[in-house]
Amino acid sequence: xxxxxxxxxxxxxxxxxxxxxxxxxxxxxxxxxxxxxxxxxxxxxxxxxxxxxxxxxxxxxxxxxxxxxxxxxxxxxxxxxxxxxxxxxxxxxxxxxxxxxxxxxxxxxxxxxxxxxxxxxxxxxxxxxxxxxxxxxxxxxxxxxxxxxxxxxxxxxxxxxxxxxxxxxxxxxxxxxxxxxxxxxxxxxxxxxxxxxxxxxxxxxxxxxxxxxxxxxxxxxxxxxxxxxxxxxxxxxxxxxxxxxxxxxxxxxxxxxxxxxxxxxxxxxxxxxxxxxxxxxxxxxxxxxxxxxxxxxxxxxxxxxxxxxxxxxxxxxxxxxxxxxxxxxxxxxxxxxxxxxxxxxxxxxxxxxxxxxxxxxxxxxxxxxxxxxx
Numbered sequence: 001x002x003x004x005x006x007x008x009x010x011x012x013x014x015x016x017x018x019x020x021x022x023x024x025x026x027x028x029x030x031x032x033x034x035x036x037x038x039x040x041x042x043x044x045x046x047x048x049x050x051x052x053x054x055x056x057x058x059x060x061x062x063x064x065x066x067x068x069x070x071x072x073x074x075x076x077x078x079x080x081x082x083x084x085x086x087x088x089x090x091x092x093x094x095x096x097x098x099x100x101x102x103x104x105x106x107x108x109x110x111x112x113x114x115x116x117x118x119x120x121x122x123x124x125x126x127x128x129x130x131x132x133x134x135x136x137x138x139x140x141x142x143x144x145x146x147x148x149x150x151x152x153x154x155x156x157x158x159x160x161x162x163x164x165x166x167x168x169x170x171x172x173x174x175x176x177x178x179x180x181x182x183x184x185x186x187x188x189x190x191x192x193x194x195x196x197x198x199x200x201x202x203x204x205x206x207x208x209x210x211x212x213x214x215x216x217x218x219x220x221x222x223x224x225x226x227x228x229x230x231x232x233x234x235x236x237x238x239x240x241x242x243x244x245x246x247x248x249x250x251x252x253x254x255x256x257x258x259x260x261x262x263x264x265x266x267x268x269x270x271x272x273x274x275x276x277x278x279x280x281x282x283x284x285x286x287x288x289x290x291x292x293x294x295x296x297x298x299x300x301x302x303x304x305x306x307x308x309x310x311x312x313x314x315x316x317x318x319x320x321x322x323x324x325x326x327x328x329x330x331x332x333x334x335x336x337x338x339x340x341x342x343x344x345x346x347x348x349x350x351x352x353x354x355x356x357x358x359x360x361x362x363x364x365x366x367x368x369x370x371x372x373x374x
Contacts, residue, residue: 002362004286004310004353005184008247009236016235027230031207031215036234043241044194048169050177052203054195055229055237056210059158059180062193063091063128065227066154066176069205072097072125079119080128080156081111082320083342088130088156089319097125101320103339108277109133109288109349112341113141120145126152131160131170133314133351134186134285135274139165139173146174154178158193161186162248162283171196181233186247186283187240189233250356251284254363258287258354261367270296270374286314286351294347296374301350303373309366312351318342 020026020036028034033041033055041053056062072078074096080088082101092099103115111129127146129137139155146153153174157163160170161179171177176199181192197203205222208215213224240247259273266273272290276282291297297313304311319325320339352366 001308002310002353002358002365004312004351005355006353006357007183007188008240008243008356009188010239010243012242013236013239016239017232020231020235025231027228027232029211029228031211033228034231034234036231036238037229040189040229040234040237040241041194043238044179044196047241047244048172048196050169050172050196051198052196052200054197054203054206054210055234056193056195056227057229057233058087058191058227059156059178059182059193060087060091061225061227062158062178062180062195063088063154063156064094065206065209065225066178066195067091067095067097067126068209068223069202070126070152070154070175075123076125077121077123078126078128079111079116079124081130081132081342082318082339083109083315083345084130084132084156084319085158085315086319086322086325087158088128089325092128098123099319099325100124101339101342103341104132104345106290106341106344108135108274109345110135110137111142113138113145116142117145120149120151124149124151126154128154128156129174130156130158131163133274133288134160134163134283136160136163136165136170136280136282139170143174152176158182159185159285160283162244164281166279172198175199176202181237181240186251186285187237187244189229189237189240192229192233192237247356248283251354252282254354254356254358255282255284255287257360257363258352258366261363262289262370265370265374284354287354288314288349288351290345290349292348297348297350300370300373303369304352304366307365307369309362309369310353313349314351316346318346321346
């Protein structure tokens, strides 16, 4: 079976973990984290060219803590796409605020800035664009909208480490950026995440939020939780950072081979392939195609699964159609059912693997399966 994503863990990663075990330094409650957490943060800081990085134990924690640091509270509204993993919305609900779902673009499946403008009210305090599949959102438009309305922008860059928007790393363009290092991501720590910001005050607030609101001893000063990243996870992250550029290049090469093999289907009007807009660069976290006909998607998906290719439909259903968010007590008041592009993507997109552990035979199998199915 070729999974949709697979972590590349080598002897270097194993040695880093063994070093932590030998030193018996599994984690640290220190304000600034353990030695390896700090080393991992510094590597990310250099790679992203950002002033501050705060490592946490998941991408969900990163978004939740970011919203808390901005003072998001009950009665506030936060605009986000429904076409995302539920963690984005759950992080909003965890602050007591209301998630307001905006539609997406059909071109790249990121949040539609025009619909964002329609959803803004006096209660709107933040926008959370999601760089879905590693596709950068239109940050120029979103930042302009946010600045005009005095709204904060928290980038959900959980899937987009290494993606560029106008030569800037995604996650570094809004007020805060959030990354995930879950096992399926382009860089993994097993479980883990990080928040990035250039704001000194927000950085200090996040250090407290990450560690029960404490600075010295039990002096809880703000509301916080245990969001710390263990040293074991940071050790894996350090080894992953050493080969991040190599992993991204392999993803790019695999995506290019898949594009060449499938472009005939796009020319025939059967499907739409992902393309990098001018001045943007994808990290190729996933290779997501949009089928004109839902029946074609189901046929290809089932055929790929039969030959051992882990083709996956994200997100089925989108957040606003999950049982919790579709409940009348929890549903957004922004006519969340009126999300036509979200509904189209739900029924027409299919994500294909292009991770670094795939070879040309795997990619050829995908192409041949398309040819045999359509």
